[in-house]
Amino acid sequence: MNLKHETTDIEPEAISNSIAEADHRIANHLAMLASYVRLKGAAMAQRDEPLDAQDVQSLTRMIVAQIDAISDLHRILSVKANSDTLNLSASLSRMCDAMNTGVASEIEIVQTLEKDCEVASQSILPVTQICAEVITNALKHGCNADGSATIRVACRKNSAGAVIVEISDSGPGLSDRSAETRKDGLGIRLIDALIQQVDGRIEYLSTSRGLTVRVALPAAHQRPRPGQPSENQIAKNIQASRS
Numbered sequence: 001m002n003l004k005h006e007t008t009d010i011e012p013e014a015i016s017n018s019i020a021e022a023d024h025r026i027a028n029h030l031a032m033l034a035s036y037v038r039l040k041g042a043a044m045a046q047r048d049e050p051l052d053a054q055d056v057q058s059l060t061r062m063i064v065a066q067i068d069a070i071s072d073l074h075r076i077l078s079v080k081a082n083s084d085t086l087n088l089s090a091s092l093s094r095m096c097d098a099m100n101t102g103v104a105s106e107i108e109i110v111q112t113l114e115k116d117c118e119v120a121s122q123s124i125l126p127v128t129q130i131c132a133e134v135i136t137n138a139l140k141h142g143c144n145a146d147g148s149a150t151i152r153v154a155c156r157k158n159s160a161g162a163v164i165v166e167i168s169d170s171g172p173g174l175s176d177r178s179a180e181t182r183k184d185g186l187g188i189r190l191i192d193a194l195i196q197q198v199d200g201r202i203e204y205l206s207t208s209r210g211l212t213v214r215v216a217l218p219a220a221h222q223r224p225r226p227g228q229p230s231e232n233q234i235a236k237n238i239q240a241s242r243s
Helices: 002-007 012-045 053-079 088-100 121-141 186-197 231-242
Strands: 085-087 107-113 118-120 149-157 163-168 201-207 210-217
Touching: 012 053, 012 121, 012 186, 053 088, 053 121, 085 088, 085 121, 088 107, 088 121, 088 149, 088 163, 118 121, 121 149, 121 163, 121 186, 121 210, 186 201
Parallel strands: 107 149
Antiparallel strands: 085 118, 149 163, 163 210, 201 210
């Protein structure tokens, strides 16, 4: 009943095309996520030291958060098939809640998410995966010596209408991070590819008081430029870079 109410003034062909586009986008993102999980598993298998519970929990949380994000987007598009923009803050909030499940009581994820952070609908999943990867690294490497940590996730619009996402931790900064958080790491290569896909910019601001990752996204009315890599192409590129 709600679906009929939301779409009665839209041409059936437009609805069908929008749903088909959403299904195609989600299928490609699932393929990229599956490729990433396979590569992550292969990298873990090649480690000299054995996996610990934290490693397994970190990967599991990231996968769960991404599956939840894909499910949420599919649900939204089923009733807003013609929507060109979506609320990024709502998606980030659900992702943070999923990432926060099962973490130690000494770790806190603080959300400061403004409500009017609209981005192009095709940018929601890539940006959510970028943030999930950054938070996963912060949970692993951004803790203090006593195991405590505060991870801050903020989303706002600047004066030009661009959406700014900042993720900060209270750890030792970038210089002490593992290879996975440096330019040769799988996570960083994935983030760089996704940033290119959404036509955004990323900065890593590291001090002795922690690391801040800042992502700038185009204003909602500016769709990512044509010619950016698809999720399927990103998955192929990451696979090729590991072979």
